[in-house]
Amino acid sequence: MSGATNNLNDATPTCTVLYSLAPKGLGTHECESLLSYVARLAEAHRVSLAALCEYVRQQTPSAGWRRWLNPVVGLSLRVPEAFISTLIALTGQSSIKLCSFDSLSNVVHLHKAQNFRSQRHCPMCVKRTRYPEGWHRLIWSIEIVQACPEHKVLLVDSTCGASHDEWVYQSDRAYTPGVCKNCRKPGFACIGKAPQKAAAQQLWVAKEVGKLVQAITRGERFDASRLPSGISIIVKQRWKNTAEAARELGVAFSTLHLALSGEARISLRLLVSLCSAGGVSVVSVLRGEVSSLLRKREPIVFQRYFSKDKQPRRVSRLRSEIERVLAREPDVRLVRLAQMVGVDTSFFYRNFPDVIEHLREMRKTEAPLKRWRANLKLARRFLAAKRELLSLGREFSTVNVYNSVGVIVRSGVPLRLYLFVREKL
Ligand SMILES: [Zn+2]
Ligand SMILES: [Zn+2]
Numbered sequence: 292m293s294g295a296t297n298n299l300n301d302a303t304p305t306c307t308v309l310y311s312l313a314p315k316g317l318g319t320h321e322c323e324s325l326l327s328y329v330a331r332l333a334e335a336h337r338v339s340l341a342a343l344c345e346y347v348r349q350q351t352p353s354a355g356w357r358r359w360l361n362p363v364v365g366l367s368l369r370v371p372e373a374f375i376s377t378l379i380a381l382t383g384q385s386s387i388k389l390c391s392f393d394s395l396s397n398v399v400h401l402h403k404a405q406n407f408r409s410q411r412h413c414p415m416c417v418k419r420t421r422y423p424e425g426w427h428r429l430i431w432s433i434e435i436v437q438a439c440p441e442h443k444v445l446l447v448d449s450t451c452g453a454s455h456d457e458w459v460y461q462s463d464r465a466y467t468p469g470v471c472k473n474c475r476k477p478g479f480a481c482i483g484k485a486p487q488k489a490a491a492q493q494l495w496v497a498k499e500v501g502k503l504v505q506a507i508t509r510g511e512r513f514d515a516s517r518l519p520s521g522i523s524i525i526v527k528q529r530w531k532n533t534a535e536a537a538r539e540l541g542v543a544f545s546t547l548h549l550a551l552s553g554e555a556r557i558s559l560r561l562l563v564s565l566c567s568a569g570g571v572s573v574v575s576v577l578r579g580e581v582s583s584l585l586r587k588r589e590p591i592v593f594q595r596y597f598s599k600d601k602q603p604r605r606v607s608r609l610r611s612e613i614e615r616v617l618a619r620e621p622d623v624r625l626v627r628l629a630q631m632v633g634v635d636t637s638f639f640y641r642n643f644p645d646v647i648e649h650l651r652e653m654r655k656t657e658a659p660l661k662r663w664r665a666n667l668k669l670a671r672r673f674l675a676a677k678r679e680l681l682s683l684g685r686e687f688s689t690v691n692v693y694n695s696v697g698v699i700v701r702s703g704v705p706l707r708l709y710l711f712v713r714e715k716l
Contacts, residue, residue: 320501327427413439425469438489517579534640
């Protein structure tokens with residue numbers, strides 16, 4: 292395996308062990324995945340993908356192999372450093388390292404970011420760039436992306452649409468970008484379905500992740516210390532508190548809390564969810580450029596942490612207990628209710644937002660009347676006390692009148708009561 296770079300501008304061409312193919316779509320949302328690059332390289336050398344991967348492994352003396360034993364799974368979003376550096380040494384193409392999301396993983400955690408269920412592609416992209424020109428886009432491997440940012444259609448599973456008797460022999464079913472594995476039809480011509488239009492939300496996600504792919508594959512690096520301030524701004528301006536934000540985003544309170552404090556990395560999908568709620572660009576949040584929200588929108592949620600079947604048994608047990616208390620004391624205060632069932636009030640914000648809403652409504656409708664009656668009672672006592680002090684010819688302040696009536700000043704009633712009394716005197 293030997294070849295020379297065919298760069299005509301280079302006065303002294305360097306010899307490389309493998310062909311020095313250039314990665315496709317670098318610095319655009321269409322950037323190639325490393326899997327696609329290696330598959331094209333194998334094709335150029337007329338060897339199988341597995342054989343090429345095995346060859347690269349042999350040149351890499353010490354590395355954990357487990358993650359890339361299956362190249363189709365292991366060479367998409369995050370590729371082991373050792374594999375990339377060996378590949379660079381063999382091809383002389385240093386830009387290969389830009390074809391993965393590895394640089395982002397210091398800032399955003401990519402656990403569950405890759406779509407492992409099946410290979411996907413945009414039906415219009417594969418039609419436009421056909422074999423042997425075609426390549427697999429990095430963006431197709433990202434789970435939350437469901438549409439092509441350019442063609443505005445849904446991505447489709449790269450599974451064969453032809454019948455079994457059109458399938459080629461098992462040994463010929465190699466992975467080739469843009470070619471159906473089973474029937475070897477270029478551009479997945481076997482899938483007869485017409486492309487489906489993507490929804491606005493799917494398109495927004497695709498475009499935002501597309502911009503992210505563009506930035507990363509151009510070589511941009513993000514600073515992990517800038518992210519917490521950006522996401523804090525979104526949470527503060529969009530919601531009342533972190534608990535409410537976590538609930539609407541469908542994640543555990545601690546997940547969001549740790550990300551806001553910078554103690555743990557945020558997941559890619561939570562970051563995109565947050566940005567969608569504030570109508571801000573994901574890349575600008577990563578750059579630390581966001582100072583205010585563009586608009587408040589319903590967040591795009593990719594997972595449901597608190598779906599009914601995921602709720603712990605304790606929560607459902609507590610709910611019945613809460614309902615019993617509410618039936619007995621409909622105007623109970625939240626703090627008291629929390630004490631009675633033996634949990635923190637934050638537990639309520641996380642698990643029983645509807646109960647909090649209910650209590651709030653109760654206070655709005657029933658409490659004012661009750662409070663007014665109590666105020667009137669106090670006001671009478673206040674007036675009596677004040678008259679008494681006056682008749683005694685004593686100096687008095689509001690505080691000592693209250694003291695003589697026995698009202699605790701910090702209970703919140705006094706100011707309004709004082710104004711009421713002053714009106715009457
Ligand atoms: Zn497309
Ligand atoms: Zn097929």
